[in-house]
Amino acid sequence: MYRLISVMLILMVGMGCARNNVETINIAGSTAFQPFAEKLAEEFMAVHPDVRVNVQGGGSAVGIQSAQSGVVQIGMADIVTLPKEAEGLNSIVAAKDAIVIIVHPTNKVDNLSLQQIQDIFSGRLNNWAELGGEKGEKGEKGENKSITVVSREEGSGTRDSFHDMLLKGVQLSPHALIQNSTGAVRLMVQSDPSAIGYITHGVVTPDVKAIAIDGIAPSPENIHAGKYNVVRPIFLLTKGELKGKAGEFIDFILSPQGQKIIADNGLLPVK
Amino acid sequence: MKYRENLIQIGLLLTALSTIAILFLIALFILHEGLPIILKVGIKGFICGSHWSPQQGHFGIFPMIIGTVWITIGALLVSLPLSLSCAIYLSEFSTTKVRAVLKPVIELLAGIPSVVYGFIGMVVLFPMVRNYFGGTGPCILSAAIILGIMILPTITSIAIDSLQAVPYSFREGSLSLGATRWQTIRMVILPAAKSGILSGIILGVGRAVGETMAVIMIAGNSVIIPGSFLDPVRTLTANIALEMNYATGDHRQALFATGIVLFIAIIILNIIANTIARRGVEK
Numbered sequence A: 001m002y003r004l005i006s007v008m009l010i011l012m013v014g015m016g017c018a019r020n021n022v023e024t025i026n027i028a029g030s031t032a033f034q035p036f037a038e039k040l041a042e043e044f045m046a047v048h049p050d051v052r053v054n055v056q057g058g059g060s061a062v063g064i065q066s067a068q069s070g071v072v073q074i075g076m077a078d079i080v081t082l083p084k085e086a087e088g089l090n091s092i093v094a095a096k097d098a099i100v101i102i103v104h105p106t107n108k109v110d111n112l113s114l115q116q117i118q119d120i121f122s123g124r125l126n127n128w129a130e131l132g133g134e135k136g137e138k139g140e141k142g143e144n145k146s147i148t149v150v151s152r153e154e155g156s157g158t159r160d161s162f163h164d165m166l167l168k169g170v171q172l173s174p175h176a177l178i179q180n181s182t183g184a185v186r187l188m189v190q191s192d193p194s195a196i197g198y199i200t201h202g203v204v205t206p207d208v209k210a211i212a213i214d215g216i217a218p219s220p221e222n223i224h225a226g227k228y229n230v231v232r233p234i235f236l237l238t239k240g241e242l243k244g245k246a247g248e249f250i251d252f253i254l255s256p257q258g259q260k261i262i263a264d265n266g267l268l269p270v271k
Numbered sequence B: 001m002k003y004r005e006n007l008i009q010i011g012l013l014l015t016a017l018s019t020i021a022i023l024f025l026i027a028l029f030i031l032h033e034g035l036p037i038i039l040k041v042g043i044k045g046f047i048c049g050s051h052w053s054p055q056q057g058h059f060g061i062f063p064m065i066i067g068t069v070w071i072t073i074g075a076l077l078v079s080l081p082l083s084l085s086c087a088i089y090l091s092e093f094s095t096t097k098v099r100a101v102l103k104p105v106i107e108l109l110a111g112i113p114s115v116v117y118g119f120i121g122m123v124v125l126f127p128m129v130r131n132y133f134g135g136t137g138p139c140i141l142s143a144a145i146i147l148g149i150m151i152l153p154t155i156t157s158i159a160i161d162s163l164q165a166v167p168y169s170f171r172e173g174s175l176s177l178g179a180t181r182w183q184t185i186r187m188v189i190l191p192a193a194k195s196g197i198l199s200g201i202i203l204g205v206g207r208a209v210g211e212t213m214a215v216i217m218i219a220g221n222s223v224i225i226p227g228s229f230l231d232p233v234r235t236l237t238a239n240i241a242l243e244m245n246y247a248t249g250d251h252r253q254a255l256f257a258t259g260i261v262l263f264i265a266i267i268i269l270n271i272i273a274n275t276i277a278r279r280g281v282e283k
Helices: A002-021 A034-047 A060-069 A114-122 A157-167 A182-191 A220-224 A244-254 A256-264 B002-041 B043-048 B062-093 B096-111 B114-132 B140-164 B168-176 B181-210 B213-218 B236-243 B249-282
Strands: A023-029 A051-058 A074-077 A090-103 A148-152 A177-179 A195-200 A209-213 A231-238
Touching: A023 A034, A023 A060, A023 A244, A034 A051, A034 A244, A034 A256, A051 A060, A051 A244, A060 A074, A060 A231, A074 A244, A090 A157, A090 A182, A090 A244, A090 A256, A114 A148, A114 A157, A148 A157, A148 A182, A157 A195, A157 A231, A177 A182, A182 A195, A182 B114, A231 A244, A244 A256, B002 B043, B002 B249, B043 B062, B043 B249, B062 B096, B062 B140, B062 B181, B062 B236, B096 B140, B114 B140, B114 B213, B140 B181, B140 B213, B168 B181, B181 B236, B181 B249, B213 B236, B236 B249
Parallel strands: A023 A051, A023 A074, A148 A177, A148 A195
Antiparallel strands: A074 A231, A090 A195, A090 A209, A090 A231
């Protein structure tokens, strides 16, 4: 019994000390930016041992809500236009993320116009042959050239951005397959020769082929030069100006060192 | 001493009651969250409406009810012949040694995480379905095959137990009357074990209806009323899991309302299973 009490006492003292010396910064929101935020937090904590940065996901909506309610000091959101729920919050663009349209590597099509993209995703155009795909090349069954549209679930930040920037009010075909993560969309496209989908630029692998829009390929040069403009901002949201360590953390993200971490891991730096 | 016994008894009673309390609270919670939107759209509009686009204010879950029903029927068609013949073999023909090895192995199937089933479906099953049947891969057929394998252990192991529960004298009587082994199984043992097998099947159906992760990965999730077994569908559980992360307001309520429909369906299935099982015991 004595031992138990003494252990508890030591633990309590330990926790008391921890609370006195270590400052905690809480961040939550966008799952697209979460891995980057974790990486940044790691680097920041290496330099500032007296700070503890907790990074959580939850999605852009959670990022906005929890920044608004003060649960976290910094909320993350990856949408083109901030919704009205974000009113009154300070927003800082921490990085940019390009959305690219992907098809199977064997697909002969490597350029689509905006109009064609809208027609494909709305279901008006559903055959690769009409887009310059050669007859018989799609699918193991020779004659099957119909297009398989793969999209994200309603409410996803990537889907909202895609609709805002490319579909522009055109309704998605109800026959589109829905997958609930970037990885699942990519897996679907790489396993189906007639599929088309969209994912963020940072996770494109050689298993899928990113295609050009109106002749502009989503190459790193084109994206950096601003030519490829299907790009969404990633916002850091705060309630008022942040002071202390949380402010320092945002400065760190915007510093050349922080921006380099973002660029090295596949997102576009803002500076 | 007596005092202490009573204390323990009350403690155990409270623990038992707490599970009921949790069920009751969950039911209350989803009713509270979901009912407003059902009342707003109307029960008929919600259950029979075929247009689901929550951000535009359309809440009809009929395609998902149809999707759930088709996938479940498909899973049963895949699973029943396999699991019943497996159970009959293990109970009536195999030696005790073989059964002692095979039964736990089949039950191990139930321990594989559903994500793994889903992944196997995406990587192995999609190309096969595309090659042999056409279509795109994610469809009712793929989901039925994977779900059929997932409910296999449930149905098989309950069927084995109920076949084993048939008294040995039934077999002896039938065989001594000159019936063959197959006649004995078909006319004596299967009818005697019927109620147990049926409740096993219904538990399997419950598992198929409630499965989420694997179905999201392999059913395609399009909100359409399927025209063939190669069309993609979305199930009720998939709908909730796909959209719950971001949903707010009416959309969120509509997802809870989907949960109410699912909850009622599962309760009805369980009541049927219990009734059948009880009738079997009384007989």
